Amino acid sequence: MRFGWRKEVAGRPWRLSxxxxxxxxxxxxxxxxxxxxxxxxxMRRGEEALARQMLENLASGVDSDINRNIELYDLSLRAAASNMILPEIKELSKPILHLILFDRAATARHFGALQVFDAGGRLTIDASTLDPRPENRGDEEYFRVHRDSPDTGLFISKPMLHRGAYAIVLSRRITGEDGSFLGVVAGSIRFSYFHDLFGRLSLGADDTITVLRRDRTIIMRRPFDLDIIGKNLADRASWNPANMNSGSYAGAGPVDPIPRLYVRHNGTGPLNVVVGKPLDSILSLWRTEAIRIAAIVAALIVFVLGVTLFLAREIGRRAEAEDKLEELATTDALTGLTNRRKFDASIDAEWRRATRQKTPVALLMIDADHFKAYNDTFGHQAGDEVLIGIAICISDSLRRAGDCGARYGGEEFAVLLPAFSAEEALDVAENIRLKVQQWSEHTSISIGVASMTPDVTQEWSELVGAADKALYAAKAGGRNRCVVATVPQLSLVA
Incomplete structure (x- = not known):
């Protein structure tokens, strides 16, 4: 009896599924x-970290090489500046003086010979010759800096044309024992040193190495461009020195718009080294791999969604088919009302709900008067039309979603009215009876009405029995009428 109800509930999970x-x-x-x-x-962060580490190592190596050579060269400058203030220096011959003032570093490859200038800027001693030509450097920047600033120490000039070659000049002040300015000792590092150093490195076409002075003046850059050598970057809006202070910077550089990862080696020397590598070069392998993975993932997503939609459609079709089968299984084929199996499931569910909520349940038992005689006289087809007409009158009288009209068997019908009292159920019953009477003057119905507020000790069969007895009372009282059963005693009233 309850199989149909379970089937209906069991059909819902397909839609939920x-x-x-x-x-x-x-x-x-x-x-x-x-x-x-x-x-x-x-993976991208890993590629960037690997590139940053590689650039840090490269910047560290270049910085160490440059500043080590500057330090060695500075030792020669210091020695020459210290020896120039010795009292005995004036009494020495030029060859001996050269041996004392200058060491081998002064004549090393890529390094210019040391020169000594007096307080007026005149060249007095040249490591490359015993008889230097007359020369005055009093108007050069490095000479003015040492003359005007006693505490300058080692000074590295901007790139300049020095003694027939592009170079940077390294200089130190010669200070007397009384602190007076006695002149400058200077030497140079030619650009050929940087070209040779950078040429030994394995670099990409757009990789850059920039050597900067502390004031961010470009001393040397690879790729080499004479137009930007000596330029100061501190005032470039496209360059962010604050970011470089943190050790690295990703974005457009100060010279060209190519986005690069720049790494600065935080050394203690007088020059800084910044190495740059294009972001496209760093991320090229990652981008290729990312595109490949993205394509595979996109294909899998399309496949999964396609299969999902296909399965969902098939599940929907199956649920729809089961709903139709369920409807066929729970609907009376002739009248379109609920059949007996579905009605039993509905009254069982409503009875349990009424028991929990302490609300009444009303039931109408309806029977067509003299149906057998009518069927024998006019035939089964005419009898079927009568049953269909009665079913239509019942359906038209039910207004609530929870109301259930059913063909109970043969010419007998049942109407379940949850939460209706006997008086309310009687109104519905009278409405149905009058509609049937108006529909056909040859057809009438008798209705038994019962309403109960169940408790846990009662079964819904008691309600059916009460309504059925009321129906028999209506027939016994002359038919075409409604009779209400008073529960539990069947005190019948017309």
Missing amino acids: AKLLIISSVATVIGFSAICVNVMLD
């Missing part, structure tokens, strides 16, 4: 995509 399948697939796709995106971002 289709939604759950779609939601689960979408959630899986989103989660898997998020994992893939996170993996690709980790």
Whole structure:
């Protein structure tokens, strides 16, 4: 008896399963995509970290080489400046004086010979010759700096044309014992040193190495461009010195718009080295791999969503088919009302709900008067039309979604009215009876009405029995009438 009700409830999960399948697939796709995106971002960060480490090592190596040579050269400058203030220096011959003032570093490859200038800027001693030509450097920047600033120490000039070659001049002040300015000792490092150093490195076409003075003046740059050598970058709006102070900077540089990863070696020497590598070059392998992974993931997503939609559609079709089968299984084929099996399931559910909520349940038992005689006289087809007409009158009289009209068997019908009292149920019954009477003057019905507020000790069969007895009372009282059963004693009133 309750199989139909279970079948109806069991049919619902198919619709829920289709939604759950779609939601689960979408959630899986989103989660898997998020994992893939996170993996690709980790790969990108790994490529950037590897490139940053490589550039740091390169910058450190270049910085160490440059500043080590500057330090060695500065030792020669210091020695010459210190020896120039010795009292005995004036009594020495030029060859001996050269041996004392200058060491081998002064004549090393790429390094210019040391020169000594007096307080007026005149060249007095030249490491490359015993008889220097007359020369005055009093108007040079490095000479003026030492003359005007006693505490300058080692000074590195801007790139300049020095003694027939582009170079940077390294100089130190010669200070007397009384602190007076006695002149300058200077030497140079030719550009050929940087070209030779950079030429030994394995670099890409757009990789850059920039050697900067502390005031951000470009001393040397690879690729070499004479137009930007000696330029100061501190006032470039496209260059952010604050970011470079943190050791690295990603973006457009001060010279060209190519986005690069720039790494600055935080050395203690007088020159800084900044190495740059294009971001496209750093991320080229990652980008290729990311595109490949993204294509595979996109294909999988399309496949999963396609299969999901296909399965959801099939589940929907199956649910729809089961709904139709369920409807056929629970509907009376002739009248279109609920059949007996469905009615039993409905009254069972409503009885349990009324028991929990302490609300009444009303039932109408309806029977066509003299139906057998009418059927024998006019035939089964005419009898079927009468049953259909009665069913239409019943359906038209039910207004609530919870009301249930059913063909109970043969010419007998039942109407379930949840939460209706006997008086309210009687009004519905009278409405049905009058509609049938108006529909056909040859057809009438008798109705038994019963209403109960059940408790846990009662079964819904008691309600059916009460309504059925009231129906028999209506027939015994002359038919075409409604009779209400007073529960529990059947005190019948017309």
